[in-house]
Amino acid sequence: MSKAGALNLATGLGGKIDKSDVLSAVEKYEKYHVCYGGDEEERKANYSDMVNKYYDLVTSFYEFGWGESFHFAPRFKEESLRESIKRHEHFLALQLGLKPGQKVLDVGCGIGGPLREIARFSSTTITGLNNNEYQISRGKELNRITGVDKTCDFVKGDFMKMPFPDNVFDAVYAIEATCHAPDAYGCYSEIYRVLKPGQCFAAYEWCMTDSFDPLNQEHQKIKAEIEIGDGLPDIRLTGQCIDALKKAGFEVMWSKDLAVGSPVPWYLPLDKSHFSLSSFRLTAVGRFFTKNMVKALEYVGLAPKGSQRVQDFLEKAAEGLVEGGRKEIFTPLFFFVARKPHSGSQ
Template sequence: MVAFASLKCIIISSLLLPSEAFAPQSNLVNKKVSESSTSLAGVGKVVNRVKDSLLSKERSREDLKIGIAGFYDRSSQIWEEVWGEHMHHGYYVPEDRTDHVQAQIDLIDEVLKWAGVPEPTGDNKDELPKKCVDVGCGIGGSSRHIAKKYGCTANGITLSPYQAGRGNELAKEQGVDDLCSFQVADALEQPFEDNTFDLIWSLESGEHMPDKEKFVNELFRVATPGGRIIIVTWCHRDLEEGEEGLTKKEEKLLAKINRAYYLPRWCSVDDYVRILKENGAVDIKREDWSYIIAPFWKAVIKSSLNLKSLVGLLKSGFSTQRGAYAMFLMLRGFNKGLIKFGLITCTKPKE
């Protein structure tokens, strides 16, 4: 779901970090912020506090769960107000497209197409998904879209009580509450029986999973024999031949991002492929779509260039401000080729 939560407020703060960000309209900003009893000195204090907090030690698994739930409880409403129900990046082919909400919807459809899930034609119902689970569902945008597209049921799970509640509200508003349901649950201990779903969907949530083996094992467990598994997630780059790990600078950058976004240690797409093979997956396919989603960041940044957002940031909670600083680090990692937007799909063998 953004799994990296590219929230409006997060991007705003990223823009505040370089001093030149204020140069074009410094007089206007200083005047209006002063009128709101807020000063740019507050930004400096926030940034310094954020930098210090990112040097803290790695969190425990339980701390991560609590932090993730709280982070999305606080930020999901902000995202929905600006971008709507889809809490993920968009599909930019061509890269200059301007309908960003449609780009988010298209990302879902293009990933499904890429993974080999058939398009509904009216006479191929037997080939279409019947039961979908959305692992890390946000407020359920993907679940509802998939349910409407295929006429299938969709069960979404999230650690955030706010997201689960809002997902059910939107399902009722859109007339698909007979197909979609959302609940608070841990992706590493899913509340479903074995062999339940023929479509396993995880969009921008895998990066939050502290145990990637357990995460994939659970996806496999709840999948039906022959079921399709789709994972779209942020990863670090694959290691080159002869490398034993990332460089110290790369590890340090990711560690700072982890602190802000309540993330565990990262893995690569190669790691996911290895785990899938250990589970006996067949028809494994992978691809890097970093270049396809990159324009979405620019769109979010552009939408955030207003004084109201700046003042709102200075009044926001510390976790949001820290996430804002980390988005700047995310962009650095992406530009250096360290951070990748990876797609992985496979099927569970038929018995």
């Protein structure tokens, strides 16, 4: 169902940004980050603009290389990347105990790949919250194509100020999305507010692990590469996420870094030493092909100026993610289930 072709990649580059403004958007996005002189406080203060620019610039690349679900997954031997991603989404639905007819919120839903999979798996009604116009329009198109547009929809909004009343959802989840929040407590508090008492919130978070040393320059470089390549204001420690959940009023039922003990490393699809026909576009050869294709498309005017720069910082992200995974200082798979108490109200 994804827009897989080179022409679709080219026409989607820049999202809702006017094609003549893509290069200046890339330059502004880059300046938010450490590699270009930016700092954490500026990224947090301007997180909405930064994250919106990021997803306008990269969504077409993500869909071209990754499919409709923009996330990692722990993986078994002999299991394809696509199979592991679906299983990862089903696991989340099962941990939430989703039941047919429930009203569920997907916080930071991307173009809705997980939303569609989980809705079909659990027979629930899912609303995807997203602040990016391009991703919402793309998601609505895919909902129509897959036939879930009657039970699934999208709402444009900021997850720090959700456009929903209190106590309205039977379950809430986030898949590698709330890492974009400038403040975990503020984001989790909004999730707490819109969730019905006695119900659960589950998420996969991007985190630095306890092995991360903030005084180690190599560790800091890896963290900065992930931040610029993935539109992040900062990357929190796993413990900071748990503390923020408790401060927001949640009871943490359980939590675990699912990267630990995974038979196949989560970062394998991005490892340049790995080759796979099923996920060819993510391999070193596939990325080299994409890089040169984008260069050619930009040269002939089919892709906007600045497209190569986007490809460059995505490459930087891939390198940072692989090194962060190898050194076990970063995980995209910190999972938790947290419950809003029956008596809880804020």
